[in-house]
Every structure is written in C-alpha cells, then in structure tokens.
Amino acid sequence: MMVRDERSASGNASQPTSSVPPHHERRNLPAAHPEERLRSREGASRSHVSKDLPTQRDEAWRYADFAALETLAPEAFGQWKDIALAPGETRRECLVLGGTGPELYRVRLTVGEGARAELFAVNFGADYARLEVEVRLARGAHFEFGGVTIGGGEATREFVTRTVHAEPEATSNQVVRAVHWGQATGNFLGRIDVAREAQKTDAAQDFKGLLLERGASTNAKPELEIFADDVKCAHGAAIGQMDEAARYYMAARGIPPETARKLLVRAFIAAAFVALEDDGERERLMDAALRALGDKG
Amino acid sequence: MLKIDNLHATVGGTEILRGLTLEVGADEIHAIMGPNGAGKSTLAYVLGGRPGYEVTGGSVTFAGQDLLALEPHERAAAGLFLGFQYPVEIPGVSNVQFLREALNAQRKARGQEPLSGGDFLKLAREKAGLLRFDMEMLKRPVNVGFSGGEKKRAEMVQMGILDPRFAVLDETDSGLDIDALRIVGEGINAIMRKPDRGVLLITHYQRLLDYVRPDYVHVLSKGRIVKSGGPELAHQLESEGYEAVAA
Numbered sequence: 225m226m227v228r229d230e231r232s233a234s235g236n237a238s239q240p241t242s243s244v245p246p247h248h249e250r251r252n253l254p255a256a257h258p259e260e261r262l263r264s265r266e267g268a269s270r271s272h273v274s275k276d277l278p279t280q281r282d283e284a285w286r287y288a289d290f291a292a293l294e295t296l297a298p299e300a301f302g303q304w305k306d307i308a309l310a311p312g313e314t315r316r317e318c319l320v321l322g323g324t325g326p327e328l329y330r331v332r333l334t335v336g337e338g339a340r341a342e343l344f345a346v347n348f349g350a351d352y353a354r355l356e357v358e359v360r361l362a363r364g365a366h367f368e369f370g371g372v373t374i375g376g377g378e379a380t381r382e383f384v385t386r387t388v389h390a391e392p393e394a395t396s397n398q399v400v401r402a403v404h405w406g407q408a409t410g411n412f413l414g415r416i417d418v419a420r421e422a423q424k425t426d427a428a429q430d431f432k433g434l435l436l437e438r439g440a441s442t443n444a445k446p447e448l449e450i451f452a453d454d455v456k457c458a459h460g461a462a463i464g465q466m467d468e469a470a471r472y473y474m475a476a477r478g479i480p481p482e483t484a485r486k487l488l489v490r491a492f493i494a495a496a497f498v499a500l501e502d503d504g505e506r507e508r509l510m511d512a513a514l515r516a517l518g519d520k521g
Numbered sequence: 522m523l524k525i526d527n528l529h530a531t532v533g534g535t536e537i538l539r540g541l542t543l544e545v546g547a548d549e550i551h552a553i554m555g556p557n558g559a560g561k562s563t564l565a566y567v568l569g570g571r572p573g574y575e576v577t578g579g580s581v582t583f584a585g586q587d588l589l590a591l592e593p594h595e596r597a598a599a600g601l602f603l604g605f606q607y608p609v610e611i612p613g614v615s616n617v618q619f620l621r622e623a624l625n626a627q628r629k630a631r632g633q634e635p636l637s638g639g640d641f642l643k644l645a646r647e648k649a650g651l652l653r654f655d656m657e658m659l660k661r662p663v664n665v666g667f668s669g670g671e672k673k674r675a676e677m678v679q680m681g682i683l684d685p686r687f688a689v690l691d692e693t694d695s696g697l698d699i700d701a702l703r704i705v706g707e708g709i710n711a712i713m714r715k716p717d718r719g720v721l722l723i724t725h726y727q728r729l730l731d732y733v734r735p736d737y738v739h740v741l742s743k744g745r746i747v748k749s750g751g752p753e754l755a756h757q758l759e760s761e762g763y764e765a766v767a768a
Contacts, residue, residue: 474619474623475594477679478626490614492613
C-alpha cells in the first residue's frame with residue numbers, strides 16, 4: 225500500500241489560517257533566470273556539482289530565495305556534511321544560523337541500528353538561510369529535530385528535512401517553531417519516506433508559526449510517502465498571532481510590552497527544545513533566538 | 522486615593538459607562554453591586570486600561586496622578602491591581618517566572634532594586650501560605666489547568682506578592698465554593714486592610730461582604746451610580762433585589 229499525503233499550510237498576519245499564494249514572487253520570476261543559469265552551467269561543464277543544483281520546480285526548493293542563492297558559489301550546492309552514527313550511538317548537533325549573507329547548510333545523517341541522532345537549530349540569518357537535513361534511519365533508530373526560525377526584515381529562513389525510515393521500528397520527531405515580523409518568511413518543509421519494509425515506523429512532525437506583524441508569513445509543508453502499512457505518521461501545522469489577552473494580563477501585573485513579548489515568544493519556541501536535555505545548550509539556543517527578537521524595535 | 526469623575530466609556534462603539542462618579546479614600550473598602558450589564562466589568566477594565574475600552578469623557582485620578590494617561594503596566598507600577606473575573610491562562614510561563622518579572626518590573630519603575638530569586642521565593646511562599654495555595658502550583662504555567670476557584674485564589678496570591686496600594690477586584694467571589702470564599706475573603710483583609718490601602722470590590726452577591734466588610738456600598742445601574750450607602754445596603758439589595766432598591 226502506498227499513501228501519499230502532501231499538504232501545505234501557509235498564512236500571513238492578516239489571515240492567520242488561510243492560504244496565501246507563494247510569496248516572494250518578485251524573486252521567483254523566471255526573469256531572474258536562476259534555473260536557466262543553473263541549467264546552462266550543467267550543460268556546459270557536466271561537472272559533478274551541477275547535479276545538485278536546485279531549480280524552482282524542486283519541491284524542496286519551492287519557497288527558496290533564488291536571487292540570494294545566485295550569489296553562492298556553485299560548489300556550495302554540492303557540499304554536504306556527512307555524519308554516520310554507529311549502531312547504538314547517540315549524537316547531538318546544535319546549530320545556529322545567523323550570518324549576514326545567504327547561508328546554505330546541508331547535513332546528511334546515516335543513523336545505524338538503535339542509534340539516536342539529535343539536531344537542534346536556531347535560524348535567524350539576515351539573508352536567505354537554509355538548513356537542509358537528509359536522514360536515513362536503520363532499524364529502531366531515532367531522529368530528533370527541534371528548530372526555530374526567527375526574524376524580521378525581508379529574509380526567508382527555512383528548514384528542509386527529508387527523513388527516510390528505511391527499516392522497521394525507527395522513530396522520528398520533529399518540532400519546528402517560526403516567529404516572524406516585517407516582511408520575513410519562515411518555512412518548514414518536512415518530507416518523510418517510509419520504505420515498504422519499515423513496519424512499526426513512528427514519525428511525528430509539529431509546526432507552529434507566530435506572526436508578530438502583518439506582512440510576515442510562514443509556510444509549512446509536510447510530505448509523507450508511505451509504502452508500509454503498519455505505521456504511525458502524525459503531522460500538525462498551525463499559524464497564529466500573539467495572544468492579546470495574555471499580553472494584557474501581563475501588562476496589568478506591571479510587565480512592560482517588550483518584556484511580555486519576550487516571555488510569550490520564549491514560551492512559544494520552548495517546545496522546539498524540550499527534547500534537548502543539555503540545559504546549557506538549550507539556554508544558548510534560546511538566548512540566540514531571543515537576541516534576534518531583541519532586534520525588533 | 523481614587524477619584525472617578527463623570528466617567529464615560531464605550532466598548533465597540535456602545536456607551537457603557539454614562540457619567541460615573543465615585544471617590545474611594547485611603548483605608549476604605551467600597552463595594553460596587555449591580556445587575557448584569559450595568560457596567561461593572563467595564564469599569565474595572567477602564568481603570569485597568571484594557572485595549573478596546575475607550576474613555577470618551579470624564580477623569581480618573583489615582584494618588585494624585587491622571588490614571589487614564591498611564592499605560593496599563595504603568596498603572597500597575599503606580600500601585601493599581603486589577604483582579605480579573607476570568608484570569609488568563611499563559612501556557613509555557615510559570616507563575617513564579619511571571620510574578621517575579623512583574624514584581625521586579627514594578628520595582629524598577631519605582632526606582633527600587635530587583636528582588637533576588639531566593640528572596641522572591643520566600644515572599645511567594647509566605648503569600649501562597651496565606652491563601653492556602655500549594656507552592657507547587659506556583660511552579661506550573663500561569664492559570665493553566667487551574668479550576669475556577671484555584672484561579673481566583675491564585676489571583677489573590679498575586680495580589681499578596683505585588684502588594685498594591687489599590688485593588689479593583691472584579692467578581693473575585695464568582696466560582697468559589699464556601700470554604701474558598703472564606704479563604705479569599707480573609708486573604709483580601711490580610712493583604713489590603715492596611716494603612717494607605719484602598720479596595721473597590723465588584724460583586725453580584727452579598728456573601729463575600731460577610732468576610733470583607735465594606736465601608737460603603739454603591740449600586741451601579743446603566744453605567745452610573747444610582748444609590749450609595751453603608752454595608753446595610755448590600756443586605757437590602759440581597760433581600761429586595763436591584764430593581765426595587767435602585768428604582
């Protein structure tokens with residue numbers, strides 16, 4: 225049996241729950257001809273790198289900022305950080321994407337039998353910033369992902385994951401929170417592939433967006449491709465605005481608006497790092513995210 | 522201490538308060554009673570500066586300041602406490618964190634040093650004890666999963682910790698069982714029956730006034746005070762009803 229579930233949720237501050245057309249169209253126009261440019265390079269050089277060059281038609285790149293990508297060296301698209309976990313091993317990575325230029329960070333995790341891979345990330349890049357993760361889970365392995373995109377301006381910040389449950393009894397859990405203002409966009413594209421023999425798979429994705437201003441937007445795109453029949457795959461996406469009742473309640477107790485906002489955003493993003501058991505690392509990531517919030521006037 | 526003069530206010534374009542005048546002196550507890558829709562909660566929110574409650578006329582002076590010119594958090598720092606009829610749940614923010622932020626923000630606004638974590642917990646433990654409120658519950662998110670009665674008691678613990686000069690308590694007695702009503706009543710007395718303190722107690726029923734004895738009772742009807750008297754007025758209202766007394 226094969227089940228394919230491909231839905232997307234998107235919203236902006238004025239219509240938190242309704243769909244909006246793909247944004248940043250200005251940058252997506254063929255006139256910017258990134259695809260053309262990339263294709264021609266492929267034809268000309270037949271290099272190994274060119275195989276990895278994305279186009280707007282790739283699902284995993286549908287919300288990407290190609291004008292920003294154009295400024296990256298072609299080699300950047302072929303660079304993956306490969307991490308292999310031996311059977312039973314536990315490994316954790318904590319990442320902060322917060323540079324001033326476009327950033328592309330790609331990780332490939334091969335998780336051995338019964339191993340546990342954890343990845344936690346804050347993405348507050350000032351320009352297009354993308355963390356892309358490909359995971360292959362062996363029998364009984366686990367992948368834990370917690371991510372926060374946060375920021376204003378006009379930047380697009382995104383997490384793109386592809387989790388392959390290749391063998392039975394593997395589990396994965398992904399929690400992403402997006403907090404944006406200005407004209408910024410935060411995206412989570414999470415693809416899950418469950419192989420025919422990967423029975424007893426248990427996979428979960430949870431996305432929530434918090435838009436602080438009209439004009440900001442988020443896109444969530446869970447994509448499930450399931451070939452096994454005894455599996456659990458859950459995904460949820462919700463987009464909303466700041467809880468005004470909570471803000472007023474805080475004000476009524478003497479908490480100034482900017483402190484109230486910080487407390488509420490902190491509470492909102494905390495879910496992404498619940499599974500991070502290292503208190504110091506958790507605080508480091510939370511602080512990085514809240515510092516980004518501090519830039520909001 | 523609190524002087525309300527000819528206050529007019531609208532909510533969503535509808536005039537709710539229509540020329541309300543009331544003065545509460547220091548060391549006084551005033552009760553405001555009235556039927557549904559009289560404007561009791563609107564009065565509380567207008568005093569607390571809630572967005573959406575628009576003052577269209579009149580003035581409110583609190584401790585010599587123009588209260589209406591202050592932002593909601595500045596009103597709190599000036600010493601005003603608003604007890605909510607429906608306390609708000611804030612997932613992910615613990616009571617302890619919330620109240621320590623609130624107290625230290627108020628202290629900062631008043632030019633006082635912040636309270637350390639240890640000193641704050643000592644204070645919180647003392648005030649929770651006063652309301653017989655489990656300290657463990659203060660470690661949980663604000664009002665999340667609390668019963669109606671627990672929320673009201675938590676509000677009083679908040680009041681104890683923040684130690685305001687003036688409290689506007691909006692139907693603090695609703696949702697309380699008999700024992701909780703007594704505990705809350707005793708709490709209000711312990712926290713607010715002190716020199717240079719004032720209370721405006723908004724209630725539907727006389728029963729809370731058995732525990733918190735008011736100095737004055739006012740009847741609010743159609744957005745203004747239509748009758749004022751001593752504590753006996755509350756008993757009269759209870760036996761005869763608003764219509765007969767306010768007519």
